[in-house]
Amino acid sequence: MTTRREFLTQGSAGSLGLIALANGFPISATKPAKNTFQVAITTPQKVVILGAGFSGLAAGYFLSKQGVDVTILEARSRIGGRVFSHKIDDTDNLTIELGAEWVGASHKRLIALCKEFGLELKNNQFNTHLIYQDEYFTEAKWDYSTAWNSKFEEILQAYANFSEADKVELDKMDWWRYLVNNGISGRDLELRELLDSTDFGESIRQVSAFAALAEYAESSEKNEMDYKIKGGNNQLAKAMAKAIGRDKILLNHQVVSVVQSGETVTITCEDGFKIEANNVICTLPTLAISQIHWEPMLPKDKQAAINALQYARINKNALLYDQRFWKDESFDILTDILPHYFYHATKNQPSQKGVLISYTIGDKADVVSRQTDTWRSRMINNALKPAFGETKSHLLKQTSYYWGNDKYSGGAYAVYGTGQWFTIRPVLERKFENVYFAGEHLADWQGFMEGAINTGEAAAEQILGTLSKAKVPVRA
Numbered sequence: 001m002t003t004r005r006e007f008l009t010q011g012s013a014g015s016l017g018l019i020a021l022a023n024g025f026p027i028s029a030t031k032p033a034k035n036t037f038q039v040a041i042t043t044p045q046k047v048v049i050l051g052a053g054f055s056g057l058a059a060g061y062f063l064s065k066q067g068v069d070v071t072i073l074e075a076r077s078r079i080g081g082r083v084f085s086h087k088i089d090d091t092d093n094l095t096i097e098l099g100a101e102w103v104g105a106s107h108k109r110l111i112a113l114c115k116e117f118g119l120e121l122k123n124n125q126f127n128t129h130l131i132y133q134d135e136y137f138t139e140a141k142w143d144y145s146t147a148w149n150s151k152f153e154e155i156l157q158a159y160a161n162f163s164e165a166d167k168v169e170l171d172k173m174d175w176w177r178y179l180v181n182n183g184i185s186g187r188d189l190e191l192r193e194l195l196d197s198t199d200f201g202e203s204i205r206q207v208s209a210f211a212a213l214a215e216y217a218e219s220s221e222k223n224e225m226d227y228k229i230k231g232g233n234n235q236l237a238k239a240m241a242k243a244i245g246r247d248k249i250l251l252n253h254q255v256v257s258v259v260q261s262g263e264t265v266t267i268t269c270e271d272g273f274k275i276e277a278n279n280v281i282c283t284l285p286t287l288a289i290s291q292i293h294w295e296p297m298l299p300k301d302k303q304a305a306i307n308a309l310q311y312a313r314i315n316k317n318a319l320l321y322d323q324r325f326w327k328d329e330s331f332d333i334l335t336d337i338l339p340h341y342f343y344h345a346t347k348n349q350p351s352q353k354g355v356l357i358s359y360t361i362g363d364k365a366d367v368v369s370r371q372t373d374t375w376r377s378r379m380i381n382n383a384l385k386p387a388f389g390e391t392k393s394h395l396l397k398q399t400s401y402y403w404g405n406d407k408y409s410g411g412a413y414a415v416y417g418t419g420q421w422f423t424i425r426p427v428l429e430r431k432f433e434n435v436y437f438a439g440e441h442l443a444d445w446q447g448f449m450e451g452a453i454n455t456g457e458a459a460a461e462q463i464l465g466t467l468s469k470a471k472v473p474v475r476a
């Protein structure tokens with residue numbers, strides 16, 4: 001059984017070199033027309049990829065390097081999907097992330113791709129301050145109790161010896177329950193809820209204990225909050241798109257129907273555009289998958305799995321200030337009130353000005369997203385008072401994005417609830433006729449850009465594997 005991190009060794013980058021295709025081109029698996037060819041044809045296969053997020057772009061880049069003809073269909077007017085870099089200040093060239101923020105030190109494929117494209121990774125680690133019950137604590141002045149710190153260390157260590165059966169059992173419980181059963185209480189529990197819910201985007205009562213423990217036990221010291229790509233994380237999307245060929249990526253092409261008949265898949269977009277393919281890689285979030293007309297219909301268990309998976313409600317509210325009054329480039333702060341968590345979003349970007357992002361999750365995000373900018377800036381001013389006093393006179397502008405209302409994902413990333421990791425994930429990732437599935441929700445590095453890349457590459461690799469085994473068509 002594949003567990004969260006085993007994916008890294010089993011699939012994707014590690015075995016790329018194993019796929020050997022004749023003359024670098026896949027051999028056509030389509031039926032030859034009758035009495036046409038004397039010799040084997042080596043027409044390149046057509047692969048259509050749904051979605052130009054990191055998963056679709058990684059799949060497209062992988063396949064096009066092997067000479068496969070790819071077309072990527074993207075509903076939005078931009079590439080990158082849930083990687084959404086935004087220039088908030090043109091004068092000083094300040095770029096923030098409204099989607100994915102951190103590149104983890106363990107995210108090997110992403111880091112390798114940055115290297116391949118000459119993209120620089122900047123340190124993006126923070127030292128967390130705290131506002132708790134209206135009192136401000138600098139990073140050195142707060143911690144969990146000593147007893148809980150050592151208990152948690154024990155929990156992390158014990159995970160290394162978990163059997164597969166233990167992991168399946170753990171998945172049946174939520175993270176809050178597991179922590180409580182391990183003796184956490186009071187302030188320690190409140191802090192864990194506040195901190196861990198920023199990772200999962202919903203309360204820890206809604207997260208599988210297996211998904212949570214696997215993430216904490218197998219992550220880097222700063223829990224994969226290590227780097228950011230210079231100039232914005234979408235630089236990697238741009239680099240992959242350029243390498244694939246921008247003409248191969250069709251923006252404003254929302255897929256509405258996927259019809260499979262024999263060895264041909266016909267994909268239709270909202271505007272009537274049609275394209276045929278031998279294979280399709282679908283990298284869409286489950287909400288978007290459910291809105292497509294599938295013919296034949298997706299199997300019942302896949303439909304049920306699609307309907308069962310929830311996505312995190314995250315709202316990012318970015319505030320551009322005329323000065324960095326927090327006076328620490330590596331500043332972030334956890335609060336126990338509505339704005340939840342703030343971090344310095346312009347670290348390593350030289351300017352007098354600076355951006356703090358208020359990162360809210362779950363019900364808090366839902367509430368905050370529905371208010372006006374004036375309301376939000378007032379709330380944030382009040383929240384920061386114990387640390388910095390009045391800050392509203394420094395505010396130049398703000399922008400906000402609520403992923404809970406995103407038309408295509410309905411949330412920031414998947415949240416596997418109790419009992420879901422070992423049950424619905426395998427169903428979601430299962431191939432359906434000539435359609436392969438990829439995307440962060442299927443990854444061992446689930447919820448990360450790395451996971452999106454891993455699954456995109458794995459789907460591409462599977463298609464190439466099938467092609468290399470396909471019979472060479474001969475004259476009928």
Ligand SMILES: Cc1cc2nc3c(=O)[nH]c(=O)nc-3n(C[C@H](O)[C@H](O)[C@H](O)COP(=O)(O)OP(=O)(O)OC[C@H]3O[C@@H](n4cnc5c(N)ncnc54)[C@H](O)[C@@H]3O)c2cc1C
Nearest residue numbers: 051053054055075081082100101102255288439440448449
């Ligand atoms: C607020 C937030 C914070 C995050 N923080 C981090 C972080 O710190 N570190 C990290 O590594 N990751 C983070 N992530 C997660 C990361 O962004 C995702 O894991 C990753 O970008 C998902 O990539 P994907 O290709 O699987 O999906 P997507 O990026 O969603 O790509 C799917 C694409 O399909 C398109 N699409 C949808 N429907 C259709 C259709 N019908 N037809 C055609 N196209 C369609 C969408 O527009 C989208 O472009 C964060 C995400 C969010 C939103």
